Amino acid sequence: MAILIDSNTKVLVQGITGKQGSFHTKLMKEYGTKILAGVTPGKGGQKIYDVPVYDTVFEAIKDYPDINTSIVFVPAPFAQDAVIEAVDAGLKLIVVITERVPMHDEMFFVNYARARNAKIIGPNCPGIISPPYSKVGIMPAHLFKQGHIGLISRSGTLTYEVAYRLARKGYGISTAVGIGGDAIIGTDFIEIYTMFLEDKATDAVVVIGEIGGDMEERFSEFYSKLNSKKPVVAFIAGRSAPEGKRMGHAGAIVSMGVGSAESKINSFKKANIPVADFLDDIPALLNKVL
Amino acid sequence: MRLFEYEAKEIFKKFQINVPPFGVAKNVDEALAIAKSIGYPIVIKAQVLVGGRGKAGGVQFANNDSELVEKTRKILGMEIKGIKVESVLVGRSAEIKKELYLSIIVDRNNKAPVVLASKEGGVEIEEIAKMDPSKIFRMRIDPLTGLREFHLRRIEKFFGRADIAELLNKMYKIFKTYDCELLEINPLAIDDKDELIAVDAKMTIDDSSLFRQKDFRSRADKELNEFEIIALEKGFSYVESDGDIGIISNGAGLTMSTMDVVQLFGGRPANFLDIGGGASADVVYNALMIQLKHPRTKGIFINILGGITRCDEVAQGIVKALKEFKTNKKISIRMMGTNEEEGRAILAKEGIKLHESMEEAAKEIVESVK
Missing domain, CATH: 3.40.50.720 (NAD(P)-binding Rossmann-like Domain)
Structure with missing residues (x-):
């Protein structure tokens, strides 16, 4: 599944x-x-x-x-x-x-x-992979091992990076979904996470966000109101990004006071979602919540 | 891409939106000539693309020639947030009875244009939102239907003025025609003749639409530094920061995380350079050339994880740049993913070593520039 x-x-x-x-x-x-x-x-x-x-x-x-x-x-x-x-x-x-x-x-x-x-x-996404069944995307497949972690990410290369680090610690992926780095995208964290809730193969979910917009904040609020949930670990890219500048992705910009890494990290913490400072901390945090 | 106020106002005029008479001056003589044709009182406004010009003294009023000369000279000598003021808008100062707010923005959550309106203009919309969100009228426009008659009736009712509906209709046309991300009139003034006047104009064009917004494509160049121009021409993302470690990575998320990890280890990123997806050897060569030439970078951190990007292309670009530009700058490279073996072989042939871990590579480069 x-x-x-x-x-x-x-x-x-x-x-x-x-x-x-x-x-x-x-x-x-x-x-x-x-x-x-x-x-x-x-x-x-x-x-x-x-x-x-x-x-x-x-x-x-x-x-x-x-x-x-x-x-x-x-x-x-x-x-x-x-x-x-x-x-x-x-x-x-x-x-x-x-x-x-x-x-x-x-x-x-x-x-x-x-x-x-x-x-x-998407748009502007790496696609989807459900190892070992199917890959509809551009990710380097050998980094993704089959397993029980769902992955949702606004960034392509960070998805690969995280999958690789999970694999090294023995964690595999049920499905990894790159939702895209643009300001306007088709499907968001909440919708994909809701699918993972119903997926028997998924035990926990890693959410990889970045600066810009308030998708992470809205996810945190949604998550904190759920009665039955699967554990989540989060990572945010862009702590060191200068304000008001667009960081590569069309959607990665702190503007009109919305979208800072700090605000996202705080919203996750408020919802009791552990946030990894370093990418290498993600497997250890999963270990704790599982 | 943000337009200058005068550019936005020229577009407003084309669409028959009322703006106070104005001209653009690069020196005092030009300002005097404009004042002569439109008459006092005059407002002089710095034409810069950064916010906060009012607070910085970039907007001043003049009632006669000597005031105009003095204040124009002052503003043209100014720097606002590090940007030198090159020109001023010299406009008729409107007799304002009341200030309103009206904008159309691309709203991420709604995945649609949203009209924002307030009966209290002149202050930033974020300020109004903080003080009293109930004072802001929000209206989603479904992209499938576009602006309809009922939207116009709603905005007319909110303000109690029929001419605002007409104005919104024109604004929506501009918003669509120019692929706007933001189109804002703040303040939207009611003058002593009870007419609507766009006293200020803010307009941002979606960068991804520039292939079909050709009027503005060439204009972008004049605000860019030499490195930003190379990046634009070669098609990769480049953002200046203020540290001394140049960052080259692929994918916005990984490039940001590469900066973050440098900062977490106590280093300071000089910039953000994302070679993008599927970069050619030529792109990588130009990317590394920027970092090698950049006066502020003492070290360079290349962190590549290939998906659509091929490691062999990256390796070829690195080798070409290093052969051409001899350097003493310290370089740390970590590279893995698609065609990794081929890429490693190309670098190994030149005696270039790779790091296996992003964290180790970051630590090393941070230590080496201390």
């Missing part, structure tokens, strides 16, 4: 002929992810690592009706069109890897997907 993706996940790759799209199609296939088809407008008819390429999502779904998930590598100016096409074709889980998607496009397609009961993960 896992959340969002497992061995029944059948994947479409949008933007499959691009540099990143084709490279990660190969890596996902090697991992064992079932990739049935790909789409790049104007490139239909060819094959990328034995995966048939179509011009449109609709053609791909017609030939492979089992497809239930899409991963999007399409460049930012065209990402909105790709996501809406996937939603219209009836897909219910769409993982958007693309970085630097305009906020106004994100606001539109996130709301469009919600109105049609489709779930968007």
Whole structure:
């Protein structure tokens, strides 16, 4: 068991002929992810690592009706069109890897997907991995061992870093979800944590936040009101970030007095969620709460 | 990207939003010429992109030529939060009866534009929110429907003025046309003729939209230092801080954590340099070049965890930069992930050693610059 993706996940790759799209199609296939088809407008008819390429999502779904998930590598100016096409074709889980998607496009397609009961993960995210069943993402898979810890993160590389450090101490992952580093994203901490609550394979959850917005504060409040919960350990990136500056991620900025690392760490502590100062402290804190 | 007040006001004029007559001056002569055409009383406002210019004395009033000369000279000689004032807005000082507040922002939690309004303008909205949140009117605009008639009726009712609905309609058009993250009029004044006037204008354009906001793309360059320009051109994120350890990492979260760990061990990061996902050897070369040339960095900490980024590309970039720029600066490298073996081999051939642990690498670089 896992959340969002497992061995029944059948994947479409949008933007499959691009540099990143084709490279990660190969890596996902090697991992064992079932990739049935790909789409790049104007490139239909060819094959990328034995995966048939179509011009449109609709053609791909017609030939492979089992497809239930899409991963999007399409460049930012065209990402909105790709996501809406996937939603219209009836897909219910769409993982958007693309970085630097305009906020106004994100606001539109996130709301469009919600109105049609489709779930968007990302944009600007590393995707999802449920070891050893499926990987719909770009993470270096060998760092993720199978196990009972759920991982939710706003950062890609920090997700890998934490998975690696957990593995070294004998902890594996049920599912790791990179929710994305933009200010506007499809799915947040609360929604993913709620899925982990119902997942039998998950015993505890690691939440990796960063400066900007108040998603961590809202999660802490939600968590403290829950009657039945699974333990959480948190980590926050950006303690040393200068105020008012955007730290790489579009969403990582302390602005209008909201979003500081201090405020997030305090909110976790108030909700009795232990916060790791160093990445290496995370396994030890898990040991305590489990 | 934040626009200058005068740029935002030019856009307001294009959309028939009422602003007091103004011009932009880079020296006293230009200021006098503008004053002559619009008449006193005049307000002189420093054109800077940092907040808090009012408190810093960057906004002053003049009733005649000699006051104008004196105050313009003063403001043009100023630095506000380290930024030198290059130009001033010289505008007609409006006769203000009442100050209101109106803005449209991209709201993260709502995943939608939200209109914020208050009958008490002139102070920061955060201040109003702190003192009395009930005084702020908030209205979500669903991105699927856009601004509708009923939104306009609601804002009209809140202020009790029909012309505010019309104003909001124009603001929403600007907000959409220019991919705004923030569009704020504060204060929005009611003048002695009972007309609405945008006395100030704040406008921020979403950086990710600049590929289609081409008017502003070239403008960005003039506020950037030489390193920030290289970063912009090569497509990676670079933020100055004030320490002496240059940071190169990949992914915003890991780059921030790399800075954090340096700070936790008692060091001070000089900057934040995130080569991004899938960086080429050329990007890495330019990233390291910035750190090698940077006058403040005494040490450099490279911390790479490859996902979409390939360690072999990173290694090639490091080798190229180090061959080209001889350096005495201490460098600590930790690198793992996608194509790690190939990357290690490239570095090993040049005799470059890697750290296995991020914490050890951080400790070493902190010690070495002490």
